[in-house]
Amino acid sequence: MPDDHIRIHQVETLSDDWFLLKKTTFDYRRRDGSWQRQTRETYDRGNGATILLYNRARRTVLLVRQFRFPTYGNGHDGFLIETAAGLLDRASPEERIKAEVEEETGYRVGEVRKVFEAFMSPGSVTERLYFFVAEYDAASRASEGGGIAEEGEDIEVLELPLERALQMIASGEIADGKTIMLLQYAALHLL
Known part of the structure; x- marks a missing residue:
């Protein structure tokens, strides 16, 4: 341009x-x-990546719940249900999201598929977010996940039926933009 x-x-x-x-x-x-x-x-804040892990046979998705102080400061209880995500920190989006999803969920994925990119708050934040999806199964579990305590992470892993996750958007239990986008993508294209 x-x-x-x-x-x-x-x-x-x-x-x-x-x-x-x-x-x-x-x-x-x-x-x-x-x-x-x-x-x-x-x-x-740098660019980031996020991923939705899904199991086609079981029609489930893996999400995480963690405390987000900025949401707490805006009238929310602060505990957001989200897709695994992280900043790129000089890595490629594909490399970083594979490491991040294992740190947060404990699941190791080999192949990830980029589905789109988006600016999440373009009026003030420079971040470009790369969105990925990947399949998981029980054999993909490499650890308990939970994030890196030294970085302040205290992450709970949630496995939910896709239909339940979509209901949680409507009820307000899921209020994170990137997660809503990937769940809707899954409903339209994956499951």
Whole structure:
């Protein structure tokens, strides 16, 4: 995409602690050709990957439950039911998601299939999320999972019938965007 629609004037780092928060002042060329000065804060947490493990024969999915402080601060109990996910940390999306799913769920998968990519909160967060699916069975279990305690992870593994997981979206028990997207993908294309 040509850069003839943006002129950056100033970039200020507001925080470089957990992740990087910047304030950028720029001119944006509008569709009518006029230029408009704008200021935006962007939160750069790196790119990530997520995966839905499914068992076609049993019509089940593997999800995880963990505490997410930002949701707690926004009126939720903080315990989200999610698909396994993690930041890429300089690895390829495929490599990282294989390691992440084993850390979180205890299941080892050989082949993963990318189904799409998405920006989850493009108004302020730079993260691009890579979405994967893979089949699992009892023989895929390599450990108990649960995440890495030293990284603050305390993850519960849940095996649910797909129909129950879809009902949990409607009831609000599943409120995580990436998980909702992958469960709907599974309902339409996998199970």
